[in-house]
Amino acid sequence: MLFEDLALSKSIQKAVHEEGYTNPTPIQEQAIPIVLSGRDLVGCAQTGTGKTAAFAIPIIHQLHRIVGSSKKAKKIRALIVTPTRELAVQIGQNFDTYAKYTNLTQLTIFGGVSQNAQVDTLKNGVDVLVATPGRLLDLQKQGFIDLDHLHVLVLDEADQMLDMGFINDVKKIVKLTPKNRQTLLFSATMPIAIRELAEMFLQDPATVTVSPVSSTAEKVEQRVYFVEKGEKRNLLHHLITQDNLSNVLVFSRTKHGADNIVKALRKKEIAAEAIHGDKSQNARQRVLDAFKNKEVGVLIATDIAARGIDIDQLPYVINFDLPNIPETYVHRIGRTGRAGNGGIAISFCSKDEHGYWKDIQKLIKVDVKTIADHPYPWHSGSPIAEATKPKNSNRSGGKKTNSRKSDNSKKNKKRWY
Ligand code: AMP
Numbered sequence: 001m002l003f004e005d006l007a008l009s010k011s012i013q014k015a016v017h018e019e020g021y022t023n024p025t026p027i028q029e030q031a032i033p034i035v036l037s038g039r040d041l042v043g044c045a046q047t048g049t050g051k052t053a054a055f056a057i058p059i060i061h062q063l064h065r066i067v068g069s070s071k072k073a074k075k076i077r078a079l080i081v082t083p084t085r086e087l088a089v090q091i092g093q094n095f096d097t098y099a100k101y102t103n104l105t106q107l108t109i110f111g112g113v114s115q116n117a118q119v120d121t122l123k124n125g126v127d128v129l130v131a132t133p134g135r136l137l138d139l140q141k142q143g144f145i146d147l148d149h150l151h152v153l154v155l156d157e158a159d160q161m162l163d164m165g166f167i168n169d170v171k172k173i174v175k176l177t178p179k180n181r182q183t184l185l186f187s188a189t190m191p192i193a194i195r196e197l198a199e200m201f202l203q204d205p206a207t208v209t210v211s212p213v214s215s216t217a218e219k220v221e222q223r224v225y226f227v228e229k230g231e232k233r234n235l236l237h238h239l240i241t242q243d244n245l246s247n248v249l250v251f252s253r254t255k256h257g258a259d260n261i262v263k264a265l266r267k268k269e270i271a272a273e274a275i276h277g278d279k280s281q282n283a284r285q286r287v288l289d290a291f292k293n294k295e296v297g298v299l300i301a302t303d304i305a306a307r308g309i310d311i312d313q314l315p316y317v318i319n320f321d322l323p324n325i326p327e328t329y330v331h332r333i334g335r336t337g338r339a340g341n342g343g344i345a346i347s348f349c350s351k352d353e354h355g356y357w358k359d360i361q362k363l364i365k366v367d368v369k370t371i372a373d374h375p376y377p378w379h380s381g382s383p384i385a386e387a388t389k390p391k392n393s394n395r396s397g398g399k400k401t402n403s404r405k406s407d408n409s410k411k412n413k414k415r416w417y
Contacts, residue, residue: 015101042207155184319333
């Protein structure tokens with residue numbers, strides 16, 4: 001399926017296209033039509049599956065239809081409640097991105113900072129409010145937040161809210177919203193308390209479940225090299241020549257870094273090209289074609305640029321830099337070893353990235369093989385024993401749940417659309 005197949009307004013299609021998304025992720029494919037229909041939804045999915053866009057995009061589509069270019073005072077029509085400031089900021093940014101060609105406005109509020117700027121924006125009126133529970137209730141009590149006109153409520157990361165003791169706050173928040181709202185609840189796991197919450201506040205919800213993003217990692221052979229930061233380029237060259245690697249996708253955190261890797265490899269006569277946001281669409285396409293045709297053996301990409309690349313099942317993916325968001329690691333290595341094909345994901349971890357590696361290990365819960373026998377190890381300290389310790393518990397119980405949609409589709413209530 002393509003994004004174009006989802007009947008979304010042109011302004012949203014344009015923003016999504018600019019992000020480099022071509023295909024909806026499984027949760028998006030399933031959830032977007034449900035949200036567009038106005039039905040309540042329980043989504044069992046974790047961060048990294050594309051769930052933010054799964055609710056943000058259809059909400060923007062519907063609000064854009066309703067609010068259009070109206071000059072009337074803005075009212076809060078969508079509320080997204082999420083447990084942490086970081087998640088709130090990310091969600092707010094997602095809304096800004098996908099709504100940038102509409103005139104919808106968004107505000108993100110969270111505690112631990114002065115409320116003044118938040119209150120000023122609320123006074124001007126916003127269409128979408130993203131909030132952590134404490135600050136939301138606080139500002140509501142002070143009379144700055146009116147949820148009477150709400151169309152859609154999203155409870156994001158519901159199991160985390162439970163863990164963090166926010167469940168009573170969530171219940172209070174739901175009671176402040178109109179009864180005819182649409183409610184979307186997302187949770188990585190579905191403990192009884194979350195099911196009860198869903199029963200209490202959702203009406204005849206559809207259910208969508210997608211595989212945890214971490215399960216992708218189980219299909220790929222992964223290796224890690226603990227390497228001195230300044231020696232990464234040498235190690236890359238060493239691996240490419242020693243093992244005669246070709247058709248390699250290398251991830252760099254920055255555009256500048258990607259260009260430098262290309263320069264270093266070319267100096268050693270390896271055909272490499274970079275693909276990143278500073279290059280024109282035409283230039284990117286040329287590079288990509290050359291890589292697909294195997295004229296270029298090594299492609300260096302940033303995460304953003306790689307999203308738009310319609311290639312997978314590559315034999316090798318190399319994380320030249322480790323991503324600071326663990327889910328990004330899973331997305332990257334998902335480029336290899338798909339559909340039962342063997343693939344190898346290699347990661348370079350310098351000392352300053354050790355924390356990132358630990359976070360990745362925590363997420364994937366896979367015992368990644370450390371390759372200690374190489375010419376550029378850390379000069380001092382041995383990360384190996386601790387960093388590669390396997391984690392034996394698996395949040396998903398090691399089971400892979402296939403994407404499935406509830407067949408509970410008898411009612412398709414349209415309420416506010
Ligand atoms: P989330 O699960 O919402 O945290 O999203 C994880 C990452 O996937 C974010 O970096 C999104 O920008 C990215 N993403 C979301 N939807 C898509 C898509 N359809 N294609 C490519 N990347 C996506």
